[in-house]
Amino acid sequence: MxxxxxxxxxxxxxxxxxxxxxxxxxxxxxxxxxxxxxxxxxxxxxxxxxxxxxxxxxxxxxxxxxxxxxxxxxxxxxxxxxxxxxxxxxxxxxxxxxxxxxxxxxxxxxxxxxxxxxxxxxxxxxxxxxxxxxxxxxxxxxxxxxxxxxxxxxxxxxxxxxxxxxxxxxxxxxxxxxxxxxxxxxxxxxxxxxxxxxxxxxxxxxxxxAGQPATLAFGIYPDGDIFVDGVARGKSPPLATLQLEPGLHTIELKRRGEIPFRTSVELRAGSTTSVEYAFTQGDERSWLRRVRDWVLR
Missing domain, CATH: 3.30.70.1230 (Nucleotide cyclase, GGDEF domain)
Known part of the structure; x- marks a missing residue:
């Protein structure tokens, strides 16, 4: 109306x-x-x-x-x-x-x-x-x-x-x-x-x-620098979430000595979208590591 x-x-x-x-x-x-x-x-x-x-x-x-x-x-x-x-x-x-x-x-x-x-x-x-x-x-x-x-x-x-x-x-x-x-x-x-x-x-x-922000959650192991639409937004961990405008965004994860990871996500108002990534093959976190990282945050 x-x-x-x-x-x-x-x-x-x-x-x-x-x-x-x-x-x-x-x-x-x-x-x-x-x-x-x-x-x-x-x-x-x-x-x-x-x-x-x-x-x-x-x-x-x-x-x-x-x-x-x-x-x-x-x-x-x-x-x-x-x-x-x-x-x-x-x-x-x-x-x-x-x-x-x-x-x-x-x-x-x-x-x-x-x-x-x-x-x-x-x-x-x-x-x-x-x-x-x-x-x-x-x-x-x-x-x-x-x-x-x-x-x-x-x-x-x-x-x-x-x-x-x-x-x-x-x-x-x-x-x-x-x-x-x-x-x-x-x-x-x-x-x-x-x-x-x-x-x-x-x-x-x-x-x-409508009108509510979208939430982007991160699970990066061991850690990485986060870029959203080409703009640096911090390092995860400790950064766990970001609030962004709904719509299409380009997400890039970088870590020294590793190949950057790049993806696009469509964010919806009032919803949470997760991005999880392990830079080195075999570094995916076990549930014990996930609990440890969550406590350390």
């Missing part, structure tokens, strides 16, 4: 938080985030790319939807089904002004009250709960009155900055008949959707990783 960098734009902001994320072991965090990305890939199939921006959050994901509050509600409700397969999520939707702005690392980010408020609201919601702000309910009522009828008051909450938020939530009783219809239709097209995800999931993952 193209949003003018200098002008704020009204959008609906969906914040999806994996509950108790920071308290979970790292392997479980990785598994839950992968499951959330898969659920989000399904939820976004019918949402045009030009009206959405997908961002990573420390404990989940965030999606900005331009000009279509009902689409934002659809995304949240589709992702909520992932709670039934082991991903405990709390969700929030807010509506307000956002603006594109780079973060501290120079990557694309969003700023605006809609962003911070959605994050705060998501922390009020418990597992498998969806809260929406009054501003979102009003935007939904203006564009899709029938959808807004099922959004009922959930209470008034106060955040850590002593700001009060009047929140609403979908009424399960009002939405029951609609869910039954959607379930009947979904049962018919589920196989088709899953087959579509097989083709489009990699595109979604690329969009999620």
């Amino acid at each position: 193209n949003v003018p960098g200098s002008l704020p734009t009204l959008a609906s902001f969906v914040f999806i938080r994996i509950t108790e994320f920071v308290r979970r072991p790292v392997p479980e965090q990785a598994r839950l985030r992968a499951q959330l990305e898969s659920a989000l890939a399904v939820a976004l199939i019918r949402i045009p790319p030009q009206i959405r921006i997908i961002l990573d959050a420390p404990d989940g994901m965030a999606i900005a939807v331009l000009g279509n509050p009902a689409a934002a509600l659809d995304i949240a409700q589709r992702c909520m089904s992932a709670s039934a397969v082991g991903v405990s999520m709390a969700m929030a939707i807010n509506h307000g002004a956002i603006r594109l702005a780079p973060d501290g690392s120079g990557h694309q980010g969003l700023i605006g009250d809609a962003v911070g408020t959605a994050s705060a609201i998501a922390h009020f919601a418990g597992p498998a709960r969806l809260f929406v702000s009054r501003s979102f309910r009003e935007a939904l009522a203006e564009s899709s009155p029938a959808r807004a009828i099922s959004i009922r008051p959930a209470g008034i909450f106060t955040d850590a900055n002593v700001r009060t938020h009047e929140l609403f939530a979908p009424n399960p009783a009002s939405a029951l008949s609609r869910r039954r219809i959607l379930a009947a239709v979904g049962a018919v097209v589920l196989i088709g959707i899953l087959a579509t995800v097989m083709f489009f999931h990699e595109d979604i993952r690329r969009e999620l990783r």
